[in-house]
Amino acid sequence: MKLEKQSVVIAGGGSTYTAGIVMMLIENQDKFPLRKLKFYDNNEERQSIVARACEVIVKERAPEIEFLATTDPEEAFTDVDFVMAHIRVGGLSMREKDEKIPLKYGVVGQETCGPGGMAYGMRSIPGVIELIDYMEKYSPNAWMLNYSNPAAIVAEATRRMRPNAKIINICDMPVAIKKSIADIVGLESESEIVDRYYGLNHFGWWTEMTDKQGNDLVPKLKEHVAKYGYAAAGDEENPLLEESSWMDTFQKAKDVYAIDPTTVPNTYLKYYLYPDYVVAHANPNYTRANEVMDNREKNVFAECERIAAAQTAEDTTIEAGEHAEFIVQLAGALAYNTYERMLLIVKNEGAIANLDDDAMVEVPCIVSKRGYEPLCMGKIPHFQKGMIEQQVAVEKLVVDAFEEKSYQKLWQAMTLSKTVPSASVAKQILDEMIEANTEWWPELN
Ligand code: NAD
Ligand code: G6P
């Protein structure tokens, strides 16, 4: 069957992940053929570093694809079938503040969890809404596949503020964990795993996992996780785990698992269940943002500049990992009606039976041309239900705070987070974050 060619715009063209997605798109021309590939960013200088290299890559490997990088929304969003979004409003320098401010007060400092995630959410909401509006204006039939974090808060905001938008919020963490799980249970690839999972973004649990023949993978997996977490023999091939902070997170899953051995956890739960450990092991002067600036950002940009100067990418080190694989696979499922099963962040509406309908949950969905259809995960136990309801309330309060420009609501959100010990600590963090975010947040009253 001849597949209809697609037009894609990558929003956040200057992202450290863009070149990897381009590699994946080019490698998948048989499954997801492109007629056009565009980059959009509001920072021309940053985007052009990545664009100059990707132009060379496209010319060399798939010259039939029309390639364009622009900061003009009309040019970017006109005639597209998919918007692949991964913007970081405020950049890595604001991520650094999200991480360092809470740590000053002995609280988890993290990109998406705790007060740092809330601060980032307040910046991200208008950025992502703006992208939706561009898409709806210039290509009303397109789908937006959104990685922009904090995905949980962004998903709640888009549900409320643009309820009819064709946006799907996604996360690569379950896919990255399943890559290690495949190694642990002896499967070739994570795509062979059929799973049942429920929760929120960066806040969920697996209940079942089988291979495609229906063989239960869980007993062997649990035996391993109880001893080593998700650290596995194949880790040296996983670029994510080259970095020691990620390795620590994968190992810590052992302790996250211990508190409920009836399920298998997402690694992000460590921030909520072991915040004291996380803070004790953090360096308040050198956080993950610093690590990313010194490693991923530097390496990707240096490689892009090398390609642009050499005018060839023949020997490039840029790789398309599971992050790129997931978003391209999702676009393919929507375009070509594959009915694949994928974890997406969607409105609950009964998927978790004993949770409010309007919570944004992460559950397996069947994806086709019609969009996504969430699968029913049934009722969940007290432990997870209690944690999830608390976290849903935090996420909703952040969006309330944004919409109502309410200091009070954001203070409540920070106070309610399981990562924050008291209302007074929450207030201190909030006050310092307001100072740091004057350029980005609405003025709160
Ligand atoms: P980055 O800072 O390298 O890139 C982000 C790009 O977005 C920058 O080029 C920046 O100029 C651009 N940008 C910022 N605000 C914009 C706006 N309003 N309009 C257009 N462009 C804008 O960041 P990164 O480390 O590559 O990460 C990109 C995003 O992807 C982050 O939000 C990150 O958290 C997210 N991410 C999410 C997942 C997931 O699981 N959901 C996985 C990986 C990365
Ligand atoms: C995982 C998560 C993303 C998060 C990323 C952070 O991929 O799913 O939501 O943005 O990790 O990675 P970093 O390397 O930037 O700390």
Ligand code: MN
């Ligand atoms: Mn994620």
